[in-house]
Every structure is written in structure tokens, then in C-alpha cells.
Amino acid sequence: MTNKLSTKKWSASYVYLNMILTGLVLISAKLTEYALPFCATLSQKWFGVSVYVTVAALLFPAVYCLSSIFSEVYGYHSSRMNAMINYILNLIMVILVAISDGSFKTGSNGRILAGSLIGGFCSVMICDLLGDTIFQKIRDKQKGNIKTFWIRAAASAIIADACDGILFTILFQKIAFGTPWSVIWITCLFYIPLKTIPKLVMVPIASVISKKLRKIEGEEAFEPRSCCNWLGLYTKEYKAKLAAKQ
Numbered sequence: 001m002t003n004k005l006s007t008k009k010w011s012a013s014y015v016y017l018n019m020i021l022t023g024l025v026l027i028s029a030k031l032t033e034y035a036l037p038f039c040a041t042l043s044q045k046w047f048g049v050s051v052y053v054t055v056a057a058l059l060f061p062a063v064y065c066l067s068s069i070f071s072e073v074y075g076y077h078s079s080r081m082n083a084m085i086n087y088i089l090n091l092i093m094v095i096l097v098a099i100s101d102g103s104f105k106t107g108s109n110g111r112i113l114a115g116s117l118i119g120g121f122c123s124v125m126i127c128d129l130l131g132d133t134i135f136q137k138i139r140d141k142q143k144g145n146i147k148t149f150w151i152r153a154a155a156s157a158i159i160a161d162a163c164d165g166i167l168f169t170i171l172f173q174k175i176a177f178g179t180p181w182s183v184i185w186i187t188c189l190f191y192i193p194l195k196t197i198p199k200l201v202m203v204p205i206a207s208v209i210s211k212k213l214r215k216i217e218g219e220e221a222f223e224p225r226s227c228c229n230w231l232g233l234y235t236k237e238y239k240a241k242l243a244a245k246q
Contacts, residue, residue, distance in 0.1 A: 011216075021066045021082060021086060028090070031055040040052070043186055049183050052176075057191065061198035065206045072139070072214070073217055073221060073222065075224060080132060080232025095113075098113050115176030118175060122168065127160050127161075132156070139152050144222070146211050146214060149211075153207070161196040169191050
């Protein structure tokens with residue numbers, strides 16, 4: 001399969017990673033309807049209030065693991081394009097699920113749907129973008145040294161998750177349930193560690209996979225941050241450079 005904007009072909013590894021990532025994103029779209037019961041139980045015991053954290057949060061570490069691999073092996077462009085494409089697929093999936101189970105006809109379910117979509121959009125366009133940017137800047141300073149992969153992966157995860165945990169929680173809780181601010185901050189206390197700690201645990205796995213893929217794909221598979229704008233779209237100069245190679 002050939003990428004029209006590039007002289008190289010998409011490898012089997014690249015296609016398989018995309019398939020796995022897309023599958024996880026689509027599954028998470030359905031899981032947003034369900035809450036993690038232990039979060040409500042613990043928050044009720046410790047703080048006297050029940051918080052709502054979706055089951056989809058359990059898939060975030062695996063999604064991040066794949067995202068960091070894309071950033072490390074293929075570059076900022078691939079990571080951003082995958083994030084935006086999968087958000088659109090997630091959007092379609094959530095809407096289809098809502099239509100099939102009649103969520104649009106129920107006011108409360110409609111608000112949950114709206115909160116999930118708006119929160120997800122801000123997560124992709126602000127928090128995930130922040131994580132990608134931090135990852136690439138540290139990678140550039142470290143000159144792509146795979147031995148220091150864990151530093152850029154951990155740093156980007158911690159900062160992006162703190163941003164996402166606060167922003168997504170505020171938007172989702174306020175839109176979906178009209179949750180009081182006191183409860184929202186307690187939800188953040190559960191949501192941020194629930195996302196960040198498993199991601200940090202998976203960093204060594206992502207490091208091993210990235211190291212093997214870099215050997216398989218070769219360094220020419222990596223496209224530098226300078227080839228695209230902040231959205232991840234190729235610049236005119238880079239497009240012209242690619243066209244000249246063909």
C-alpha cells in the first residue's frame with residue numbers, strides 16, 4: 001500500500017498498529033456508557049460522594065502505548081493523523097451506538113453523549129497534541145536515542161494526563177451531569193492516577209516494541225517535527241520535497 005504523499009510504502013507493521021489502535025478506540029466508544037464501580041465505592045468511603053469514571057479509562061494505557069510507538073518510530077505527523085482520524089471514527093461509533101439504543105431520545109443519555117464527544121474533542125486537540133509536542137521536543141534534544149525513550153514517554157504521559165484529567169473531567173461532568181465543582185475535583189483525583197500509573201507501567205513495553213520497530217522500519221521511516229504544522233499536516237515545503245523525489 002503506497003502513501004500518495006510519500007515515496008515509501010506503508011509497511012505491514014504500520015498497518016497492523018493502525019488496525020489495533022482503531023479497534024481500541026472504537027471499543028472505548030461503547031465503554032463510555034459504563035462506570036467503574038470501585039471508583040464510586042472508594043470515593044463514597046473516603047470523601048462522602050460518588051464519582052463517575054468510565055470503563056473506557058482502562059483502555060487508555062494501551063492506546064497511549066501505541067501512540068508513543070507512532071511518535072517514536074514514524075514521527076509527529078503519523079501520531080497526529082492517527083489521533084484525529086480515530087477521534088472521527090470514535091465520533092461516528094458513539095453516534096451510531098446512541099441511535100441504536102435510543103440515547104438521543106433520553107435527555108440524560110443525550111447529555112452524557114454530548115459530554116463525551118466534546119470532552120473527547122478537547123482531549124485530542126489540546127491534551128493529546130500537548131503530549132505529542134512534548135514527546136517530539138524531548139526526542140529532538142535527545143537526538144532520538146532509544147535508550148532514553150522512557151524519559152520522553154513518561155514526561156509526555158504525566159503532563160498530558162494531568163491536562164486531560166482536569167479538562168476532560170470538567171467538560172464531561174459538567175455537560176453530562178451538571179456535577180458540582182467539589183465533586184469534579186474529587187473525580188480528577190481518581191481519573192488522573194487511573195490513566196497515568198498504568199501508562200507508566202507500560203512504558204518499558206512500548207520501549208521494547210519501538211526499539212524493534214525502528215530496526216525493522218529503518219530511520220528513514222521517521223518524519224521530523226519540522227515536516228508538518230502543529231496539527232500534523234505536511235507543510236508546503238515538505239510536500240514539494242516529497243514531490244521532487246518522485
